[in-house]
Amino acid sequence: MKKRIFGIETEYGLLIKDNQNFPFDPTEVANKVKNHVFSKKMGVLDLHYRANDEPPGNGGFLLNGGRLYLDMGHLEYASPECSNLMDLVTYDRAGDTLIQEAIEELGWADQVSFIKNNVDLETSATFGCHENYLVGRGFPFDERENLKILSSFLTTRQIYCGAGRIGSCDPHPFRDWEGGAPDESSGDEVDFQISQRADHIPNEFYRWVQYNRAIVNTRDEPLSDPSKYRRIHLLVGDSTMSEFATAMKMGTTTLMLEIMQLGVAKQEWILEDSVQSMRSISRDPDFKWHVKLASGKSSNALELQWDILNTCKEYLTGKNRETDWILEGWESVLTDLPKGPEAVIGRVDWASKYWMLTEFKNEENLEWNDPWLKSLDLEYHNLNKESGLFWGLEANGEGYRKTTDAAVDFAKINAPRGTRAQGRGELVKNLINEHSHMSYLIDWIGFRLSKIDEPFLMLDPFISYKDEIMAYFNPFGSLSDQENNTDDESNKTEG
Amino acid sequence: MEMNDPLRKEEKKESRPDRDDSGPTSPEPSRPGRDSLLKRMKKVDPKQTENYKQRTGQ
Numbered sequence: 001m002k003k004r005i006f007g008i009e010t011e012y013g014l015l016i017k018d019n020q021n022f023p024f025d026p027t028e029v030a031n032k033v034k035n036h037v038f039s040k041k042m043g044v045l046d047l048h049y050r051a052n053d054e055p056p057g058n059g060g061f062l063l064n065g066g067r068l069y070l071d072m073g074h075l076e077y078a079s080p081e082c083s084n085l086m087d088l089v090t091y092d093r094a095g096d097t098l099i100q101e102a103i104e105e106l107g108w109a110d111q112v113s114f115i116k117n118n119v120d121l122e123t124s125a126t127f128g129c130h131e132n133y134l135v136g137r138g139f140p141f142d143e144r145e146n147l148k149i150l151s152s153f154l155t156t157r158q159i160y161c162g163a164g165r166i167g168s169c170d171p172h173p174f175r176d177w178e179g180g181a182p183d184e185s186s187g188d189e190v191d192f193q194i195s196q197r198a199d200h201i202p203n204e205f206y207r208w209v210q211y212n213r214a215i216v217n218t219r220d221e222p223l224s225d226p227s228k229y230r231r232i233h234l235l236v237g238d239s240t241m242s243e244f245a246t247a248m249k250m251g252t253t254t255l256m257l258e259i260m261q262l263g264v265a266k267q268e269w270i271l272e273d274s275v276q277s278m279r280s281i282s283r284d285p286d287f288k289w290h291v292k293l294a295s296g297k298s299s300n301a302l303e304l305q306w307d308i309l310n311t312c313k314e315y316l317t318g319k320n321r322e323t324d325w326i327l328e329g330w331e332s333v334l335t336d337l338p339k340g341p342e343a344v345i346g347r348v349d350w351a352s353k354y355w356m357l358t359e360f361k362n363e364e365n366l367e368w369n370d371p372w373l374k375s376l377d378l379e380y381h382n383l384n385k386e387s388g389l390f391w392g393l394e395a396n397g398e399g400y401r402k403t404t405d406a407a408v409d410f411a412k413i414n415a416p417r418g419t420r421a422q423g424r425g426e427l428v429k430n431l432i433n434e435h436s437h438m439s440y441l442i443d444w445i446g447f448r449l450s451k452i453d454e455p456f457l458m459l460d461p462f463i464s465y466k467d468e469i470m471a472y473f474n475p476f477g478s479l480s481d482q483e484n485n486t487d488d489e490s491n492k493t494e495g
Numbered sequence: 496m497e498m499n500d501p502l503r504k505e506e507k508k509e510s511r512p513d514r515d516d517s518g519p520t521s522p523e524p525s526r527p528g529r530d531s532l533l534k535r536m537k538k539v540d541p542k543q544t545e546n547y548k549q550r551t552g553q
Binding site for chain 1: 536539
């Protein structure tokens, strides 16, 4: 496909600083924050069951075309479908912002923090940041060798996409049908690793998203016309704070998918064991990132990424401005990574965090497993700009922003152009304003306004449907029209 | 508002060294901004990781 559509789903962690005295538990807080957002008329709550664990009111669609809801106790924001990286990064930040603003408006900003990370360092619980890429139905996703190439890319991209964490967790508790989990050293021996999710990915391929998570998720749920499209849904990545890291994570992956589509991705990139490499790269204290290829040759993650980048440059340079920006950014970060973490501060989250924690550790003479350092690890991901450590980098001018505050504010209540999210935003706006008296049932692929009306399908994510949706509402009249009509009838009766 | 410009200029503020620029120059012992970051880090509750009780998600 020549055009692109991306989306990001983020599950947020929630920290209550004094949980002994705060009146609500994290799930209750998440629910109240979600309800507060919808009470401000920034979206419409579901009126129907979406699943057994998603009752009415559990979540809803937003004016910006995205979705806010509770999932397994976590507040989750799904961005609207975006047609370019700039929009995607902007709408990702818009989700962070509307959640943080809700906490502040509820008066809980000093007591409650939303943490945009993927692990609980104490219990080893994990929660995700899922990436969505729309590809054509003809994309070679069912060929296992192709998926192994994609797996190699995803395994090695963590060197610039990882968010980093202190310590580790017991790896691979669910990989038992393949002869048992490899014998691993205990988590206490890992000071710091570059990926939050690496310990939680026991498989190369699998279709489910909880337990038995895989580097390549193979579930086929297109949320669009299944005869035309496939949605590649990845759960292997970390939530990223840096806008550059978010753009690189999504941008390099979409270029990788494009060279796979072209048939020029190379089998020589296939790793001997992607799952093992995912973990060993993440945990390498020397940042050498050695890997063994299926061919028997030795390499490292950096070399492999350079080779993939060079292939992308050969076939994709000049395709459009966005592609060239991705290629330039990819090259810059691969060039700078060997210079050490300090060389990529602000662009690579694990490196930013590693540098900050190392400086603090040395200043305070702490060990890596000190609770203070773990607390700082969490604080790196705090959405609160007054206290969160990432925002300290940004305040110092080291955040490498791609967005602007004005664009993020706009994106909280306006949908992006160029995808069906624009039509969905129009739909939500109508249901909040002129047609707030109407019932509705909304999903990603369409909506219906009553049991007797035919569903309005939005099966093509590249079509905005905005004009059609505006026309769809015309016959219903607006709430003010109905009130005027009622007044007229009343006047006639009285007359 | 235009949202579709991939070449929108990236913002990069000037770095703000923590120390006074006056006086004799000497080799920079540490990264500019380091001290302000360390101040921010010192304010973090050393025990907050113990209150971060998360359920496994997806």
